[in-house]
Amino acid sequence: MTIVEDRPETAEAPPPRRANPVWGLLRNSWRQLTSMRTALILLFLLAVAAIPGSIFPQTAVNRERVSQYYTAHPQLAPWVDRFGGFEVYASPWFAAIYLLLFTSLVGCVLPRLRDHLRALRTVPPDAPKRLDRLPQHAPARTRPETPAAAAESLARLLRRRMFRTRVRELPDGGFSVAAEKGYLKETGNLLFHFAMLAVLVGVGFGHWYGWHGNRILVAGEDQGFCNAITQYDDSALGPWVTAADLPKFCIRMTDFQASYQSTGQPRSYLATVQVKEGSGAYRGSSFTVNDPLRLHHANVHLIGHGYALELRYTDRYGVTQNRVVPFLPTDGMQTSEGVAQFPDVNIDPKTNQRDDSLQVGFEGVYLPTGGTDGSAVSQFPAENNPVLYLTAYRGNLGLDVGKAASVYALNRGQINNGELKKISGERPQPLRPGGTWTLDDGSKLEFVGTREYATLAIRYDPTQALMLVGAALGLAGLMLSLFGHRRRIWFRVSPANDREAGGSVVEAGGLPRTDYPGFAAEFAALTGPATDDGHAEEGTP
Structure with missing residues (x-):
């Protein structure tokens, strides 16, 4: 006979849940x-x-x-x-x-x-059972006070040293004093990191809401500048800034003074200007390289210097036009290159029509201090022996085609395709201030003189104050994190063996939570008078 044992049916265990690999990768x-x-x-x-x-x-x-x-x-x-x-x-x-x-x-x-x-809300932990196993340990010594009085005296001593202190009563009638110090180290770390976040936020918002532009400002009241996008040589607005948001001000430079060392290195630049903000009147001001001109919602920085040439061209019909043309320096001695273009010249007075093939352009090199060897390199940045070398071109300058072109160079495409040709028989002419060059058709070019110009960088960053505060807080946080040291000290106060005589026994231990070479000396200074036979004095170090 076969006996079949009845066994309860058991439910099958669910298959293990598979972790989401995407979520794991993201985590x-x-x-x-x-x-x-x-x-x-x-x-x-x-x-x-x-x-x-x-x-x-x-x-x-x-x-x-x-x-x-x-x-x-x-x-x-x-x-x-x-x-x-x-x-x-x-x-x-x-x-x-x-x-x-x-x-x-x-x-x-x-x-x-x-x-x-x-951690700041958590009280210092109780003393460990074996204080002698800590890195710093002071053996037990007797004190004449009762355990409660001794514990309170030790707590006062530690509080004067800026320790966070907690006194606990033990089951045997004794007391433990736990003290901790050095939270400023972590506070400094966090302050430093929050300061870095403030700087990063400042950089981001400064990019969004800030703007900047560069402008060459030539000396003279006829060369003024007002804050508009069209008057900048190059500019950039933040993504959330429009041209209408630019503050209203005008600047004109009345004087520029530059001094140089004997080697030609600049010693100082000083720009004297007149400034008008909004609908107010012009006021005088001056600024240097490291001391910008501070306006409402804009700072004007002086970042460069050069010479602008004043040229007067008289065409074949006797009509005169003046140009003030900045030449750009190519080296530290202010050897400068540039062009002067006269597109609206040689207009026939009978028909009042302009012949595009008779436009005139000049390109050349200006030397503030020309050498005696005739080389096209300036010997010094100041105007000690100024000389201008020019090459003349006649033809279509290519300014009417509607394409952006540099105002500091002739259109090389027009020269390459033959639309703009060098005037035959005319070699580069050296001109000095006041000199005149007569071309083959009777037209004349006069080198009237030079004016100094300043290269200005005009900027607005609404988060400069935030970044300054962030930098200062970051430095303060770094100092706290470097000089702060977290450490703990415990005192265990037990009743003396001879209870009838009174008194107490004090044992101490210390634990540095961070690397702190001076902890042993500090521990000795605290535990020496605190565990000596007598009261801890208020002025004891």
Whole structure:
């Protein structure tokens, strides 16, 4: 006979739940991004990424130097531009590092701030059972006070030293005194990181709401400048700024003084200007390289200097036109290149029609101090022996085709296709102030003189104050984090063995929570008088 045992049916165990691989990847990536190691790496990368901004000229600061770099390095410059070397701080790769660093700092600082606030609310922990196992230990000594009085005296001593103190009563009738100090180290760390976040926010908002522009301002009341987009040589507005948002002011330069060392290095620049803001009257002011002109919602920085040539051209019909043309320096001695273009000349008075083939242009080199060897290089940046070398062209200048063109160079395309030709038989002529050059058709060019000009960088950044405060707080936080040291000290006060005689026995131990070479001396200074036979004096160090 076969006996069949009845067994209860058991439900099959559910299959293990598979983790979502996408969620796991995102969680691990977030942990890696918000780790302190990643934040340090990104900070280092940001510093490295900013190096090209110091090596290569930046379009936003000085477009002229970018043009000079193209001239000096025609093969390298296009590659630098392709990788954003002339606009480092607006390049996608710099923005990517910037945003990753911002995200990493936020994810890293917020949990640390939560833990720090929790630690500030938590009382110091009770003394461990074996104080002799701590890095610093003071053996038991007797005191004449009762345990309660001794514990209170020790607590007062530690509070005077700015320790957070907690006194606890023990089951055996004794007391323990727990003290902790050095929370400013973590406070400094958090302050430093929040200051960095403030700087990053300032950079971002400054880019969104700020604007800047560069302008060459020639001395003279007829060369004034008013704050409008059309009057800048180059400009850039933040994404949330329009041309109508620009503040209203006008500037005209009345004088410019430059002094040089014997080697030709600039010693000082001083621009004297008249400024009118809004509907007010003109007022006098001056500024230098390191002391900008501060206006309402704008700062005017002096970043360069050069010479503008005043030329007078009289065409074949006796009509005269004047031009004040800035020449751009090509070296530290102010060897300068530029062009003067006269498109509206040689108009026939009988028909009042302009012949485009009779337009005139001049290009050349100006030397503030020409040498005796006839070389086209200035010997000194001041005007000690000024000379101008010009080459004359006649034809269609190509200014009426509607395409953007540089005002500091002739249209090379017009020269290459034969529309603009060098006047035959005319060699480059050396002219000095007051000199005249007569061309083959009887027209004349007079070198009237020069005026000095200043290259201005006009900028507005609404977050400058925030970045200044962030930098100051970052420095303060760094000092706190470097000089702050977290440590703990415990005293265990027990009743003396001879209870009838009274008194108490005090044992001490100390634990540095961070690397602190001076902790042993501090511990000895605290525990020496505190555990000696007698009361701890108020003025005891």
